[in-house]
Amino acid sequence: MLLGPGVVQLDFHTSILLAVVLLVLSIAFGVGQFLRRQTETTVNSAMVQAFNLRVQTWWMMFAILAVSLLIPFRAATVLLFFLVSFWALREYITLTPTRAGDHRALFWVFFAFTPLQYILVGLGREYYDQYSIVLPVYGFFFVSARVALSGDHKRFLERTAKIQAGLFVCVYALSYAPALLDLQLVDSHAMASETDVNNSPPGAESPEGSTDLESARGNWQGKPAGILFFLILIVQMGDVFQYGWGKLLGRRIIAPTINSNKTWEGFVGGVLSSALLGTLLTLLFQVTPFNVWQAALMSMVTTIMGYAGSLTMSAIKRDRGVKDYGTLVEGHPGILDRIDSICFAAPVFFHLTRAFFSR
Amino acid sequence: MQRLTPAPSRGAVNMRGITTTALSLVAKALSGATTRWIDCHPDTCQRVYFANHTSHLDALVVWASLPAEVRNLTRPVAARDYWDRGFVRRHLAKSFNALLIDRTNIKVHQSPIDLMLHEAGDVHSYIVFPEGGRNPEGEIGEFKSGLYYLGKKRPDWELVPVYIDNLNRVLPRGEFLPVPLLSCITFGPPIWLEPGEPKTSFLSRARSAVLRLKEA
Incomplete structure (x- = not known):
């Protein structure tokens, strides 16, 4: 595999x-x-x-x-996302105050749990049961227990929660993006007809007549790379649409104390524009097994989740008093600033695709 | 933009060159160090880089942050009692050409300052940590007087303040496994010992030169 x-x-x-x-x-x-x-006056x-x-x-x-x-091996893409996770976690922990007692827990978080998650994702869909719980359950226990073992109880719950949140957002959530590559996708059109067959009362004439169920749930002929690409493109463009609509029509700021760029007008405009983009991508390129309305819905959910992600990470940055992750130097956006929306969108996108478009 | 004298052309690529290059790459990757030069440029002139001391990695990372031409001429001054223990540390210290100073047994006739002046000749620069030891809380302690005597005996050397940020979290005191966080090394504008400047006021001026880079 x-x-x-x-x-x-x-x-x-x-x-x-x-x-x-x-x-x-x-x-x-x-x-x-x-x-x-151009000269400064014109632009x-x-x-x-x-x-x-x-x-x-x-x-x-x-x-x-x-x-x-x-590269014809899925491992290459998994490795790429591992590196991105590793770097994002680095940026996150750098800007999160930790104490000396957290040091050993952090060592294992970086060098054991982060690689482990990606190894399990790399092993493929048979390991879904493992990679979907290893960090939320065992990672959670490990971080709490290892920090407790250090004997430093000062602000214990706050410190462990910060490390766990970093591991969850930067590593666990993002790892669902490359996990998309190993889904066995089924064709949505065939699936829709199968639903019709099931919904029809026995004896009634179904639109497909005597469709054989096995062939109806036929494999989608494309490659899963298409849906990974669809996810990333929609998330990124969703950000742009929100920014654009916010600049054009933005009046009502959603959370002024967190991010003054995010408005309700931008949000609605962004979600609708993404739906349109998802529809166009489906009509023009057929990179996903989704049909038109499914693509529109998936795009909307993806954009909403991406929005939630970037708002959450903004809140953390506000709390830390910084504008960007990245280096310790002010004004250099980091990797985490770029992927915050993907982190929140990837697991939801994965679960929907797995539930409705894969066998 | 950077004022660099070209490196003396070396014939064949030697083994030590490869080791030092690899070592500086590893140090930079592990510490995720961003290097900033504020009102100061890398130069091969003789300098003393003096920095706050937070971690055993300090000497290695500051040294690795210098451009290769400067790095080849710069020697970290490190404690013999730490770097001379065990094969790995001794080999590392040799790779980055450290000048090992005996902290425990300082002789009157052969003081560390004399050794440094003798070893430097007209070529080498040094990286020193004037606090003497690591400061676990990340605060900067009082400076010891070595920097003053260096400035007095070699008034032609530039004394460059360096601020090391976050390395104490990469490898804190008493730990041997690093956590790969991001750190930042800031080089500031050089200072000199003013004629007739008293020792204590010079040392506090030097200390505040490092502290100022924290805010920059």
Whole structure:
């Protein structure tokens, strides 16, 4: 499973979509560079700088993802996400006050639990029972007990909860993204007809007539890389849509004390735009087994979860009094700032796909 | 932008060169160190980098944060009682060309300062930790007088303050397994001993030069 011979992760449709995304980003990069050369009076230079930084990050993100998906082994993509998790956790713990008594627990969190989660994900869907509980249950017990063993009881619950939250968001949640690659997807159209068969009263004529159930639940012909790509694209574009609608129409700020950029108008606009984008992607590229309305619903759920993720991480940053994760130096956004929405969206997206679109 | 004198061309790539490069890469990866130069540039002129001391990794990471040309000429000054114990530490100390100082048995005629001046010649720079020991709470203790005597005997050396942030959490006192958090090494503008400046006021000025980088 892990090293299935000759298993190409990308199919034709996903490759085309990937190429389109990289092309669009390259054009955006060019436009950004052009704007940067304009005189200060005609364009808002701070905004252009932010735009350029974003585009560069996305270009890197999608290029690295594309390379990892081009490697015909799922392990490459799992390894990529492991590295991202590891770095994000590093940023998170760096900005979280810990005490000397937490040191050994942290060592095992970094060097045992984080790799273990990704090894289990890499082993594939047979290990779902293991990778879905190892961190929330055993990781939870270990961190509490190891910190207790150090003998330092000062603010005990607060300290352990912080480490557990970091492990949960940065490692556990994100690991569901590469876990998508090992789902055995079924075709949604076939599944819909199967539902029709089941719902029809016995004896009544079903639309498919005497459809054989086994062939109705036929495997989806595409590759799971498509849905991973769909997830990441929708989450990232959802952020952009929210930002755009917020700038255009934003009046009512959702949580002024946490993030003044997030408005109800931006939220609604973002969710609806993502639904539209998901629909378009399905119509044009067929990278997922979803049909049109399923793609729209999945996009909406994904965007809402992504939104919850970035709001949560904003709240933590506010509490720490920093603007970005990243380095200890002010003004350098880190990996965690870029993936906070993916972290919250990935498990929900995975569970929905697993429940309704896989066998 | 950076004022760097080109490195003397070395013939073949030697083993020590590979070891030191690998060592500095590992140190940087493990400590996730960001390096900042504030009102100061990397230079191969003779300098004393003086830093707050928080962890056994300090000397290694500050040394690794320097550009290769500067690094090759810079020697951390470290405690013999720690770095001379065991094969690994001794080998490490040799790889980053540390000058080991005996803290426990200081002789009057051969003081650490004399040794440093003698070993430096007109080439080498040093990394020193004037607090003498590690400060577990992350605060900066009072400086010992070595820096003053170095500044007095070699007024041509630049004394560069360095602030080490967060390394005490990567490898705290009494631990031997590191936690790979992110740290930050800040190099500040050089200071010199003013003519006739008293020892105590110079040392407190040097200490506040390091402290100022914490806020920068």
